[in-house]
Amino acid sequence: MEKTPLNQDHRAGGARMVDFGGWEMPLHYGSQIEEHHAVRRDAGMFDVSHMCAVDVAGRDARAFLGRLLANNVDRLTVPGKALYSTMLNPDGGVIDDLIVYFIDDERFRVVVNAGTAAKDLAWMNARLAEWALAVDLTPRRQGAGALAMIAVQGPQARQQVWRVLPEARAASEALKPFFAADAGDLFIARTGYTGEDGYEITLPAERASALWQALAAAGVHRCGLGARDTLRLEAGMNLYGQDMDEGVSPLDAGLAWTVDLLSPRDFVGKAALLERGQxxxxxxxxxxxxxxxxxxxxxxxxxxxxxxxxxxxxxxxxxxxxxxxxxxxxxxxxxxxxxxxxxxxxxxxxxxxxxxxxxxxx
Known part of the structure; x- marks a missing residue:
């Protein structure tokens, strides 16, 4: 199985490890229920380094994402703004759901699901070759430049992050939900998958263990996949592979709000959605x-x-x-x-x- 940069930290913390889409990940640290309540009432953290950040850069980056994604990246005009979208096949089925962040007109960051990353990258590269656009795709999960991701979620999450990373407060305090900002070598997004406030922090893989340990020492509860699933279910958030997949239209999966059918822009799967409807x-x-x-x-x-x-x-x-x-x-x-x-x-x-x-x- 693949391992995140925090694998040894999970083991040292007594986590029960399981196979999740080919990744060895913590299911819980003793009590899934306690971890769930910690996020709802205080602050909990999750290792989400198995997710794959893909940097999309080049003069045709916006045009490429505009044809690739069902949601409209033309809505992204303010640096740091995030957009949730589905990526569809020609039949209108969901290849993946993802978040895209706007850096500038020639730079975006797309975060895709762990189990679909290889498939997503193959699909993206095939479309890039087909459309002959000037874009570079750089996955940031392994090798030089690898990134880790830690999600800190809950009503006290932001205060706890500032306690551990006081230097990041200036860049992150004014962030509105679904915005991100750079704070040195940290990329801090006010996003999450729990229905609570908090941050998803992307950082160099070699710094992940130190941040994880510092957050734990500050009292942030370590949480596994079990609590992550019950939290996202209570929040009404879809899970790829269960609530939608390549055989399911986003219109039938409660994701019509991630699909822009009104603008003249064409994208992969649009014709099929218009033909079939909901x-x-x-x-x-x-x-x-x-x-x-x-x-x-x-x-x-x-x-x-x-x-x-x-x-x-x-x-x-x-x-x-x-x-x-x-x-x-x-x-x-x-x-x-x-x-x-x-x-x-x-x-x-x-x-x-x-x-x-x-x-x-x-």
């Missing part, structure tokens, strides 16, 4: 009986059948919740049935997110 709704479920909702469970309602894509027990809510693709007529507030171990259990249809900034929303 076929399903992407909504949330709250279980009304005892049990646990899981991916691939069947949902039965008055408008037909659907399927859960992600489901789990929600520690903040003390209930089981799920994300599901359901028939188009399904409305928020309806009661549907979920097949759990051959029993049909009642669930209420809600609009995600379930929890944001520590507040239950449904």
């Amino acid at each position: 076929g399903q709704q992407f909504l949330g479920l709250v279980l009304l009986e005892r049990g646990v909702l899981r991916a691939h469970q069947e949902v039965v309602g008055e408008h037909g059948r659907g399927e859960i894509t992600s489901g789990s027990f929600a520690p903040t809510m003390q209930q089981s919740i799920a994300l599901a693709r359901l028939p188009l007529p399904t409305a928020v507030g309806e009661t549907v049935s979920v097949r759990v171990r051959e029993k049909l259990l009642a669930a209420r249809v809600v609009k995600p997110a379930f929890v944001r900034h520590g507040r239950v929303l449904v």
